[in-house]
Amino acid sequence: MHVLVCDDDNATRFAVKRMLTQQIPCTISECADGVQALQLIGREKFAFILLDVEMPAMSGIEVLELLRESPATKDLPVIVLSNVRDDRVVRHLLKLGVSDYVLKPARAEKLMPKIQRLVSILPKEKPAREQGLPRVSASHPGLVVDGNLDFRFVFTTELQRYGAVLECDSGAAALAAFRDSTARIVFVGRELGVVGAELLVRKMREARGADGLRVVGLVDEHTDASFKSLFDAVIPRSFNTQELHEALRPFVVVPGPMTALSIVVPDMAELVLGAAGQVFGMMLDADVATIEPQSTVVAAASAHVDLTLEDRFVIRLGVHMGVVAATAVAARMMSADPAKVTDQDRATVAGEVSNLLMARLHASLSERSLKSEVSASVQADGGGQVKQPVDGEGLLIGLAISGAGEFFVSLLARNKVPEESPQPAGAAA
């Protein structure tokens, strides 16, 4: 719960903040005059306001009158805390719909029961309700409409980290796209043309119903409160991607890195399969086919190579060969007697295969103009158990080589962080 304390008396603000934070779970913004109060109310969402009457610049009464005129704040609960005892003032405040009127000095015994009573009738906090609200995810697209190309580009680029985004430059285009899409969350900006925000929001709500749709306004400090009231929530317009990243959190499902990677490269598994087909076709004149891996598989030899993609992900490609496959492939590659293939040979061949697979994968990604770079040379991991990666963090692909057993390719994704230190072995345990 977020509360605004507006009073020009420093000691009163201090005392009230202490009472509030000790007795109810809340965060507090504070200000010393009515102008600052209106600025804060325009920027932040408050559960209620504690408001003084006589203040410099703009009085509490003037603030209340403005709040009651705006659809966005007409019902905002206000408790007046003042030492003005004038009957006419008190009557006027009551007419303006204040929740309560408390005389100064601020004393917990007088003030807190009134605040507790107000808190008990406030709508419950949003987070619990928001759990079920639509968010942009890999399986749920978002619709963005904004006439400002530069802002739309920055915003859409950030939103695309979480899922598919339909982009429109006008209200009319958005309405058409909305009708043809499954989008349940829509981000509405400005410069929308003939079909403005008000009409667009109304039409979308009519089409999908209030419960199945979440409409988010993209607003700035000049946006008036009545415009903001059109939306279920607002996000400040910003070209700062870090700020947007933070602001978008309540409206997106933050995916695991593999899920995020699947948005950038939806057919990564197919690319790996294609690479494996080429490698085995060229090297061994053998075909590969997919098999269903168990949750845990056992490898006689494993090796991995890292690749950095789009400066965002590090993909660890691991090759895990069963003893039959590793022996057969080693014997073929080295033209050796299978009976004489050693563990070292099997490890070498796992490394060789992972290098070849990564080279093909790297080439395929480059062909798509995706920025990729092999960021670490091949590492042998020995053998052992390989576990199916956690959902959203990786893939385990099972492959059968015609006439030469089975092997497995693991793809583990993680978000690239600056100044990376070497990582421990991937899926191999």
Add this chain to the structure above:
Amino acid sequence: MGYVEFDADEVMQEFGDASVVSELAGIVRTDLGSYARDLQAAYAAGTLEEVRRLAHAIKGAAGNVAARAVCTLAAAIDNGLRAGDTSVAAQTPDLIAACSRLERELGEWLETLSQTEDATR
């Protein structure tokens, strides 16, 4: 030590914690000093609306430390001027003097609170 201008027991009982009370009293003392100086200037200049505004501010600040005499005097000036009775402005020097006494007592109390806090550490 007994204080004449404010009710230390009431403040202590209300806020409980000596460090909180010290902070509150410190804020009131600083603000009162500033208001009293401005009040002196406004009274000398004969700007009665400013006198009224400052009397109102003093009433609010002094109330936090249960300084009833200062509150009563400040309220009389605030209410009187608000009602158009300019004669109440003549009580301004008394209010300034009362503020000065309150400021001094708060200073002494803060000193005592600080010694108590040091002793309990």
